[in-house]
Amino acid sequence: MFFKIAWLVMRKDLTVEVRSREILYTTAFFAVSCVLVFAFALVREGRPLEDAAAGILWIAIAFAGTLALGRTFERERHAETLRALLLAPAERPAIYVGKLLGILVLLFVVEVVLVPLVGLLFQAAFHRAVGWMIALLVTGTLGFAAVGTLFAAMLVRARSRDVMLPVLLYPITIPVIIAGVRGTAALLQATPDLDTARMWVSLLAFFDVVFVTLSLWTFEPLMTD
C-alpha cells in the first residue's frame, strides 16, 4: 500500500511535468547558464582551473535542485493540491516518498544533460570511471533531494519561502556537496582514484540512510498544523 501510494504520487507529478515540461526545461537551462557563469569565473587564460569541473558540476546540481524543489512545491501551493494530498487517506510518509521520487527523476534527467556538457566544456573525462560516477551522482542527488523535499514541503506555507529554502538547505547538505566534489575530483585524476571515490560514496550512502529516515520520521508532524 505504501509503495503504491508513493508510485501514484510520483506518477501524478511526472504526468503533469511531461505535459508541460516547464520545470524540466527551465531548470535544465538554468543549470547550463550556471555552468557558463562559472566557466567565465574559473577559467584562466583559456584553461579551467584544476578540479573546477567537479566543483562546477555539483554547484550546478545544487542550484538547479533548489530551483526545481521550489518550483515543484510552488505548483502544489498554487493549485492548492497539497491540502488535497494531505486530506487523502494515505500515509504521510508515502506522500513524501512519492514527491521525493518525482524530484529525483527530474534531477536525474537534468544531470544526464549536465554531466556530458561539463565534461565537454572543461575537458573532464567523466567516462573513465562511469560506474563510480553514477554511484556518486545517485547517492549525492538522493541525499540532496531527500532533505530538500522535506524542507520545501514544510516551507510551502511559510513567509519568505523562496530565500528560506536555500538558507535552510545548504548548511545541511554541504556534506553532500563536499563528498560529491571530492569524489568526482578523485575520479577525474589521470588515473582515477577509486579508493577515495569509494570512501566518499560510502559517506554519501550513510548520509542518505540517516537523512531519509529522519525525513520520513518528521514529515508527518511537520505537515499537520
Added chain:
Amino acid sequence: MKRYLSPLLFVAMAMFAIAPVLIVRAPYESTMGLVQKIFYYHVPSAMMMFTSAFVCGIASAMFLFRGRASADHIAAAAAELVVVFGAIVLVTGPLWARKAWGVWWEWDFRLTSSLLLWMIFVAYLLVRKYGGPGSEKLAAAMALFGMADVPFVYVSVNIWRTLHPKTTVIPELPKPMMGPFWFSVAAFVVLYVALLTIRTALGRERAELERAFLDLEEE
C-alpha cells in the same frame, strides 16, 4: 529551576574568576607554549556547543512529536546558546590556529563541520524570526537535522585524519593540566545551565504575555 538561578550565576562567576589563576599556573605545553592555553576555553566551549545542539535536538523532537510547548522554549534557548558558544569556538580556534599552524583557517573536516553546525543553528534562529506563523515547527525540524550532524563532527577527526588535534588528546593530558582543564569545563557547564535557565524562562514569560494579550483582545 528558577530558584537555583542566582546561586548558579554566582557560582559560575566565581569559577570564572578563579579559572584564569589556575590556567596561568598550569604548565606550558611543550611545542606551542603560551598559545596553547586558549585550549582551556576553546575545548569547553566546543563541548557546550555540541551539548546544546543535542539539547535543542531532543527538545525539538519532544515539541514535534509530543507537542509540548515547554519543550519549544527550551529548544529556542538551546539554539541561541549553540550560536553563542559556537561563536566563541570559531573565534578562539582561529586565534590559536594562526600561531599553531600558521593559518587562520583550514578547510579540514572538523573545522568545516563545526562551522556547518553553527550555521545550521543560525538558520534555525532565522527561521524562527522570519518564517512567519508556524515557524516553530520548521525550526524544530531544522534542529533535529542539526543534532544528526553532531556525530559526524565528533567522529570526523578520528576517521578522516585531519589537521585538528585528535580527541584522544584529552585523556592523555599531563596531570598538572588536567586540574585547570576540568575546572574550566565545570565552569562552562555551570554557566551553560544558568544561561539556559534564564533564556527558557524568558521565552516562557513572553509566551504567557502574548497569551494574556490575546485573551484581553478577545474580551
